[in-house]
Amino acid sequence: MYQSTELTKSELDAFESMRPRLSGLAYRILGSLSDAQDAVQDTFLKWAGTNRAAIENPSGWLVTACTRRCLDMRRSGDRARMDYVGAWLPEPIQISSENDAEKEAELTSSLSMAFLMMLERLTPKERAAFLLHDIFEMSHAAVAETLDTSEISSRKLVSRARGNVGRAVTRHKASPERQMAFLTAFKTAVTEGRIDELSQMLAADARLSADGGGKVPAILEAIEGATPLCNFVSSNLHRYWVDHEWVLVNLNGMHGALLKLGETTTAALSFAFDDAEKVQEIYIVRNPDKLTHLDAVHIH
Incomplete structure (x- = not known):
């Protein structure tokens, strides 16, 4: 040895x-x-x-x-x-990067909550092959060696992964201004109960998912549809978050918010747009275990 x-x-x-x-x-x-x-x-x-x-x-x-x-x-x-109790969502992160602007935009888009959720539909090997080849730009020969498989298998893994990921609609990254406009509309609906702006920015089949991990109160099933979602935000979330401080941050490469009660972060809010610039997905992470690493990290 x-x-x-x-x-x-x-x-x-x-x-x-x-x-x-x-x-x-x-x-x-x-x-x-x-x-x-x-x-x-x-x-x-x-x-x-x-x-x-x-x-x-x-x-x-x-x-x-x-x-x-x-x-x-x-x-x-x-x-x-x-x-796992209820919906599982990825652990949100704040990103600190020193990459050049073009490469940073490409890499951070693959860190978005929507992209990470798309990856969840892949097998572990498909996920690894897709990331290594399409995101980290490794050759099929290098991917095959990493995964202890053949180049033919690597190509098949990446092809299947692209097919699954490519069918998703929540891949559009809206402009920072559009992101901030939605965040403002969402906050207004929560804090003031006014939903006009929020409802106009939601896709008809928008969905809200919350991850409490069975450790804190959170909805167990996603809320689907713009009208039920607006009602939930302006009533239920209003009661839960009316006393919270909103801290605007960059979560997984997009505008988002941390909800704080005193010194404690109780939720992280992020969302994803569709190609029509409507919000398709809203993600609320409440599991306290997933809110402990929110200092900015430097990853590629």
């Missing part, structure tokens, strides 16, 4: 330079920042315990190790999720 040696500065730098990329990959696969951080830490420990001198491509080795660890975690997580 190889006996690990202390990491040299160059070996440590090699890992740290990859940390944002590994974190971004892990978060997209797992839908949880805390789980992603665990996966990246496990990858670091494996890196520290391997014969690094024998590794010709450190970045490729790290991506492979992290992906495989995430797939293991994803499979066990999917089994545990069968007992």
